Amino acid sequence: MVLAGPDVELLQSVLQKLGFYTYNIDGVFGPRLLNSVKYFQSQFGLSPDGVVGPTTWNALFPYINGYTTYTIKSGDTLYTLSSTFNTSLSRILMANPQISNPNRLSVGEKIIIPFGNVVTTNVSYTYNLFMMNLSALKKIYPFITLGSIGNSVMGKAIPYAKIGNGSKEVFYSAAIHANEWITAPLLMKFLENLALAYTNNSSIYNFNARELLNQVSIYLVPMANPDGVDLVTGALKESSSYYQSAKQISENYPNIKFPTGWKANINGVDLNLQFPAGWEDAKRIKFEQGFTTPAPRDFVGDGPLSQPESLALYNFTLQHNFRLVIAYHTQGQEIYWQFQNYTPQESLYIGNTFSQVSGYELADTPYNSSFAGYKDWFIQDYRRPGFTIEAGIGNNPLPITQFNEIYNDNIGILVIGAVL
Ligand SMILES: [Zn+2]
Numbered sequence: 040m041v042l043a044g045p046d047v048e049l050l051q052s053v054l055q056k057l058g059f060y061t062y063n064i065d066g067v068f069g070p071r072l073l074n075s076v077k078y079f080q081s082q083f084g085l086s087p088d089g090v091v092g093p094t095t096w097n098a099l100f101p102y103i104n105g106y107t108t109y110t111i112k113s114g115d116t117l118y119t120l121s122s123t124f125n126t127s128l129s130r131i132l133m134a135n136p137q138i139s140n141p142n143r144l145s146v147g148e149k150i151i152i153p154f155g156n157v158v159t160t161n162v163s164y165t166y167n168l169f170m171m172n173l174s175a176l177k178k179i180y181p182f183i184t185l186g187s188i189g190n191s192v193m194g195k196a197i198p199y200a201k202i203g204n205g206s207k208e209v210f211y212s213a214a215i216h217a218n219e220w221i222t223a224p225l226l227m228k229f230l231e232n233l234a235l236a237y238t239n240n241s242s243i244y245n246f247n248a249r250e251l252l253n254q255v256s257i258y259l260v261p262m263a264n265p266d267g268v269d270l271v272t273g274a275l276k277e278s279s280s281y282y283q284s285a286k287q288i289s290e291n292y293p294n295i296k297f298p299t300g301w302k303a304n305i306n307g308v309d310l311n312l313q314f315p316a317g318w319e320d321a322k323r324i325k326f327e328q329g330f331t332t333p334a335p336r337d338f339v340g341d342g343p344l345s346q347p348e349s350l351a352l353y354n355f356t357l358q359h360n361f362r363l364v365i366a367y368h369t370q371g372q373e374i375y376w377q378f379q380n381y382t383p384q385e386s387l388y389i390g391n392t393f394s395q396v397s398g399y400e401l402a403d404t405p406y407n408s409s410f411a412g413y414k415d416w417f418i419q420d421y422r423r424p425g426f427t428i429e430a431g432i433g434n435n436p437l438p439i440t441q442f443n444e445i446y447n448d449n450i451g452i453l454v455i456g457a458v459l
Contacts, residue, residue, distance in 0.1 A: 217267025307333025
């Protein structure tokens with residue numbers, strides 16, 4: 040197996056975390072990375088051949104996932120284990136609710152030992168990495184609930200995560216546009232930090248996590264368009280028929296770079312122009328702009344909710360009672376808060392609060408993109424606050440080096456959105 044693109048980035052990232060690789064994360068398997076791999080292998084008792092196969096990945100997985108599965112030996116105590124693995128007792132206890140008496144561990148019992156961070160925020164965020172991160176978070180923080188809202192065109196499950204037990208429900212979604220995938224790790228890092236604060240009984244953005252999560256249930260769909268994300272991040276191989284058909288679609292739109300300009304789902308339908316809120320208006324506007332066939336962006340599809348991903352978001356919303364929704368996009372550092380004359384009064388106050396805590400501008404939606412979006416439909420049908428946040432600044436896909444800035448700008452919105 041030849042490693043390429045995002046897999047190499049992940050390899051570089053984890054070896055960097057471990058101190059074996061000190062160069063840039065560039066997705067190129069060059070001599071420096073080869074030496075780092077060999078050094079890692081020799082330090083971990085593997086044959087130092089530089090080949091990154093299943094054995095080497097297995098040795099790396101605990102450091103990617105932030106936990107290891109440990110078999111209790113005679114004489115082990117949770118205290119000595121927490122010290123050996125440089126972690127805390129409360130994290131071990133939270134990850135292992137089956138331990139009824141921490142003073143009497145059974146030899147041979149397998150436990151989860153969380154010792155690090157999970158969500159990777161310095162590489163291309165592929166569907167595989169997302170799924171790996173999600174299942175690691177579930178292992179470490181079993182109070183997170185996972186489920187699926189439906190499947191993508193290519194048959195990938197579109198997961199949701201729920202954290203909190205309050206009767207109030209809010210919903211945050213991200214990466215509905217393929218080349219805006221940086222918003223997926225944004226929601227994932229928020230989930231991780233919130234779960235960690237809950238475990239440590241500490242605060243996040245000055246709110247006590249346990250108090251917060253007793254009042255609210257936060258639902259997250261961090262990657263609404265997984266096929267599109269895999270196309271843009273390079274996870275979808277050129278040999279795939281889906282890649283080839285996307286490429287053909289893009290040839291009708293030569294002014295849009297392929298695949299980096301791709302926002303649509305893998306069928307070439309813009310999922311955020313699929314909602315039954317002025318869809319005919321969106322169609323008229325986008326057809327006038329020349330997007331009359333499947334396209335890398337701005338094609339509305341053959342009808343509202345004609346694509347499985349938009350339909351899944353729609354149905355998931357109908358099955359809940361969301362008090363507020365936020366749809367994450369990039370870029371522009373702006374907050375859209377209106378839909379026609381349906382906007383509830385409190386949206387202005389909430390939007391201004393979001394603006395204050397993020398430094399983003401509360402903005403009027405440009406007329407040409409003011410129809411058929413997810414938040415448009417939510418505002419229209421529920422008359423409750425719905426927001427589109429255009430995070431970050433620059434050209435999509437934004438470089439992952441902008442991640443920390445985006446996270447710091449948006450953590451206040453994410454927390455306060457659940458509080459208000
Ligand atoms: Zn977008």
